[in-house]
Amino acid sequence: MSQELYTQLAQAVIDGDEKVAMSLTKEALTRGLNPLEIIKEGLTSGMEVVGEKFSRGEYFLPHLVMAGNTMKASLTWLEPALKTSGMVRETLGTVVMGTVAGDIHEIGKSLVGTMLAANGFVVHDLGVDVPTSKFIETVRETGANLVGLSALLTTTMSVQRTVIEELTEAGLRDQVKVMVGGAPVSPQWAQQIGADGYAEDAAGAVTLARRLVGADG
Amino acid sequence: MQPKINLLDDVLVERIVAEGFELLQDPGVKIHSDEALSLLADAGADVDLRAKVARIPQPLVEKALATAPSGFALYDGEGNVAVRYEGDHVQFDPGSAAVNILDGETGQHRKPVTADYVRYAQLTETLPAYDAISTAFVCSDVAEEIGDLYRLYLSLLYSKKPVVTGAFRIDTLHVMKDLLVADAGSPEALAARPRAVFDVCPSPPLLWSELTCQNLIDCARYRIPAEIVSMPLAGSAAPVTLAGAVVQHTAECMSGVTIHQLANPGAPIVWGGAPAITDMRFGSTPMGAIETGMIDAAYAQVGKRLGMPTHAYLVASDSKLIDAQAGFESGMSALMGALAGINMISGAGMLDFLRAQSLEKLVVDAEIIAMVKRLLRGIEARDDSLGAALIRAVGHHGEFLGQKHTLTWFAQEQHIPSDVVDRNSLTTWQNAGSKTTVDRAHEQVKSLLATYQPRPLPDEVRRALRDIAERAARQFGMERLPPLPGDAD
Numbered sequence: 270m271s272q273e274l275y276t277q278l279a280q281a282v283i284d285g286d287e288k289v290a291m292s293l294t295k296e297a298l299t300r301g302l303n304p305l306e307i308i309k310e311g312l313t314s315g316m317e318v319v320g321e322k323f324s325r326g327e328y329f330l331p332h333l334v335m336a337g338n339t340m341k342a343s344l345t346w347l348e349p350a351l352k353t354s355g356m357v358r359e360t361l362g363t364v365v366m367g368t369v370a371g372d373i374h375e376i377g378k379s380l381v382g383t384m385l386a387a388n389g390f391v392v393h394d395l396g397v398d399v400p401t402s403k404f405i406e407t408v409r410e411t412g413a414n415l416v417g418l419s420a421l422l423t424t425t426m427s428v429q430r431t432v433i434e435e436l437t438e439a440g441l442r443d444q445v446k447v448m449v450g451g452a453p454v455s456p457q458w459a460q461q462i463g464a465d466g467y468a469e470d471a472a473g474a475v476t477l478a479r480r481l482v483g484a485d486g
Numbered sequence: 487m488q489p490k491i492n493l494l495d496d497v498l499v500e501r502i503v504a505e506g507f508e509l510l511q512d513p514g515v516k517i518h519s520d521e522a523l524s525l526l527a528d529a530g531a532d533v534d535l536r537a538k539v540a541r542i543p544q545p546l547v548e549k550a551l552a553t554a555p556s557g558f559a560l561y562d563g564e565g566n567v568a569v570r571y572e573g574d575h576v577q578f579d580p581g582s583a584a585v586n587i588l589d590g591e592t593g594q595h596r597k598p599v600t601a602d603y604v605r606y607a608q609l610t611e612t613l614p615a616y617d618a619i620s621t622a623f624v625c626s627d628v629a630e631e632i633g634d635l636y637r638l639y640l641s642l643l644y645s646k647k648p649v650v651t652g653a654f655r656i657d658t659l660h661v662m663k664d665l666l667v668a669d670a671g672s673p674e675a676l677a678a679r680p681r682a683v684f685d686v687c688p689s690p691p692l693l694w695s696e697l698t699c700q701n702l703i704d705c706a707r708y709r710i711p712a713e714i715v716s717m718p719l720a721g722s723a724a725p726v727t728l729a730g731a732v733v734q735h736t737a738e739c740m741s742g743v744t745i746h747q748l749a750n751p752g753a754p755i756v757w758g759g760a761p762a763i764t765d766m767r768f769g770s771t772p773m774g775a776i777e778t779g780m781i782d783a784a785y786a787q788v789g790k791r792l793g794m795p796t797h798a799y800l801v802a803s804d805s806k807l808i809d810a811q812a813g814f815e816s817g818m819s820a821l822m823g824a825l826a827g828i829n830m831i832s833g834a835g836m837l838d839f840l841r842a843q844s845l846e847k848l849v850v851d852a853e854i855i856a857m858v859k860r861l862l863r864g865i866e867a868r869d870d871s872l873g874a875a876l877i878r879a880v881g882h883h884g885e886f887l888g889q890k891h892t893l894t895w896f897a898q899e900q901h902i903p904s905d906v907v908d909r910n911s912l913t914t915w916q917n918a919g920s921k922t923t924v925d926r927a928h929e930q931v932k933s934l935l936a937t938y939q940p941r942p943l944p945d946e947v948r949r950a951l952r953d954i955a956e957r958a959a960r961q962f963g964m965e966r967l968p969p970l971p972g973d974a975d
């Protein structure tokens with residue numbers, strides 16, 4: 270019985286149908302199903318299908334984003350349930366993502382966030398023009414183990430360095446791996462400012478993040 | 487007759503304009519500038535200061551569109567009209583603000599430095615296809631805070647062409663204005679004969695950042711022409727439908743024109759943009775996509791309908807090197823922009839989604855532009871008898887090469903390309919080393935640079951420019967600017 274529900278939930282994620290996914294999630298919870306199992310068998314398995322189809326060129330970004338939003342919407346119901354039952358969702362890691370102060374380029378950063386979320390990371394997207402202190406605060410609050418800094422301007426690249434310095438100052442540098450990206454950013458720059466990695470695009474960001482958290486063995 | 491294309495029928499144009507007006511009232515425009523918000527509020531817009539949203543009534547926009555000049559000129563360093571933003575005049579300049587240069591020697595994308603910029607400015611000066619120079623890339627060997635103004639400084643030193651530029655900060659725009667005043671001789675001279683136009687980009691959808699909005703207002707106050715570069719990215723930061731993207735462009739430009747005209751009625755302003763579609767596989771924003779060019783041509787039509795001078799970003803490719811893709815994307819988009827009658831088409835030389843500039847590509851694109859300009863001259867009736875009289879006179883076995891008619895007209899009828907375009911026989915081509923377009927372009931970069939004539943700039947102007955740039959550099963912790971070729975030290 271529950272398997273059927275999971276299959277439907279997975280399908281709702283694949284279809285990017287938030288409404289259906291939410292009602293199925295609620296139903297699963299009222300039936301007393303294990304929230305971790307709902308996530309794993311329903312949401313994640315749906316997301317995996319979408320990810321595969323995307324990498325095969327069958328699905329496109331709108332599919333991916335819609336599926337991601339659907340999963341997120343369901344999680345808003347599941348997370349409180351997890352908390353009350355004292356369970357912890359298994360994820361690859363928690364990422365604090367944002368475009369640095371003075372820079373309002375959004376699309377690349379959001380895409381990276383979406384892809385990371387689709388691949389098993391919890392993503393806190395702080396948006397654009399994010400004050401450096403906000404990165405520090407959020408890392409502290411969430412206990413994140415990854416930070417993603419986007420900068421699209423030659424004038425804002427240096428803020429990536431500032432964030433890294435402030436993380437060190439706040440005593441958080443050892444807790445997190447820092448990834449940087451954006452049009453003017455290069456691997457050399459990443460190295461120069463003491464970041465842990467650079468990726469050129471969203472797919473590369475996923476590979477990088479997996480490597481940094483040791484998910485690839 | 488100048489050939490022309492229209493992608494929108496009249497009904498669609500009116501619907502787009504109507505939806506533009508509609509959007510300015512609901513949901514309105516988000517503006518991170520208290521000055522702009524208060525200008526709008528004073529003029530009768532419904533402004534929510536906390537949410538920073540202005541709902542702008544249609545009559546206010548119409549008034550701004552009416553006070554905005556339908557045309558203006560840019561002048562070269564010698565005081566001659568060199569660019570006309572007006573009617574269906576079509577002109578070209580290289581793309582702006584690249585972060586990389588494609589090194590012609592190594593084939594690598596790398597950070598550009600001062601020496602690259604000097605070569606770029608000198609090369610552009612020698613290529614008549616470019617009606618204006620743009621501040622094409624940012625030099626990595628100066629403090630990043632002066633990256634924008636330093637480009638303008640070097641452009642003024644090495645080129646007499648008008649400049650298409652833009653500021654990356656609020657404070658540097660004033661320094662850039664000082665450079666232009668020093669170049670013109672006085673603020674009055676600059677106002678009378680503007681030399682440069684400043685790009686200002688609203689943020690899609692319907693938002694003005696503090697930086698760009700302040701740049702817009704400051705340009706208006708100084709009467710330095712401003713160019714609204716609205717970038718609906720269809721499918722990611724704008725509707726995926728091309729008509730929907732044009733609607734968003736219309737509303738953003740209307741809001742910009744309104745703020746600008748309230749700051750200084752009658753100041754020159756351009757209906758421009760750098761839209762792109764979003765590639766749904768990679769999230770990239772291809773400049774070479776045919777739909778990107780379609781959005782440009784369509785919004786230009788809307789701009790013209792509203793009586794505005796126009797601008798677009800075309801002649802750029804997403805390829806990483808100069809190859810067939812770079813050629814066809816740049817060629818097709820140049821043609822599309824030109825046939826749409828866009829006054830200033832920026833983007834030549836660019837690769838990799840506006841990330842990289844290339845001197846070799848500038849040379850190749852100059853060939854495209856020259857051909858496109860030939861197309862725009864159209865087909866004319868040169869003689870009373872178009873051909874019949876001559877053909878009859880030559881007869882069935884005659885040839886035309888020896889006719890006076892041919893000698894009289896060939897150079898006007900035909901554009902003769904440079905050696906970058908190969909029209910030789912196979913053997914001649916092989917004997918010359920079987921060179922590719924890029925090989926030939928690379929050689930031409932060198933030979934053109936050898937012909938470069940320095941701009942005759944009075945010493946005191948040169949010194950004044952240098953003082954301004956050095957003062958700005960010192961302010962940001964740079965004691966000296968990088969040496970320029972020919973500097974004593």
Ligand code: B12
Pocket residue numbers: 371372373374375376377378380381416417418419420421422423424448449450451452453467468469470471472473474477582583584585624652653654685686687688689690691695697698717719723768769770771838839840841
């Ligand atoms: C769209 C755009 C804008 C839009 C942004 C809209 C939005 N809502 O995001 C608007 C109009 C607001 C804008 C404004 C400006 N822009 Co702009 N913009 C662009 C453009 C054309 C595309 C950026 C984009 O979205 N690309 C698509 C996404 C998917 O790619 P991406 O951002 O590179 O992200 C990918 C990778 O870089 C990587 N990545 C990105 N972030 C991260 C982070 C991590 C951790 C990792 C691992 C990877 C990663 O993965 C992403 C996904 O594949 C670029 C050109 C370019 N090619 O970058 C110019 C560009 C960046 N802009 C430029 C400029 C000059 C400006 C302005 C200063 C213009 C002006 N004078 O007004 C303003 C600055 C405003 C500000 N303070 O930020 C210049 C930068 C020049 C320079 N030397 O710094 C560029 C290069 C264009 C150019 N040549 O002129 N811009």
